[in-house]
Amino acid sequence: MPALPWTSIAEPEPDHTYVGFATKLPLTAHRHVPGFLRDTLRIRRQLAVSPGLVGYSLLAELGAKTFWTVSVWEDEAALRSFAAAEPHRSVMRRVPARMGDSAFRTFAVSGRELPLTWPTSKDRLT
Secondary structure: OOOEEEEEOOOOOOOOEEEEEEEEEEEOOHHHHHHHHHHHHHHHHHHHOOOOEEEEEEEEEHHHOEEEEEEEEOOHHHHHHHHHOOOHHHHHHHHHHHEOOOEEEEEEEEHHHOOOOHHHHHHOOO
């Protein structure tokens, strides 16, 4: 499955430093993929109206049952607010039992580095 292209929500200021957040989310079984995809659609609707979001992308490696996300936020508070809001909060409480070893990283990123590419985003997790 191809990557969801970078979706820009706000025009980044080239010299501003933003908060990036990258995840690697491996599922333990292929039977969990359809539900994860449904949850992803719900969370994408949430992203569309989340204050402080600059942009995001998703990469689904269905054969490997692994999903990668990257998002860029105005600040840490905006990222935390998104994570604590519905439906993200409920999804994150439910899915850990269906996931393998996940990775989560925050990082600083300048506006001139956007949009982020998948090779760059994956490197942030290793």
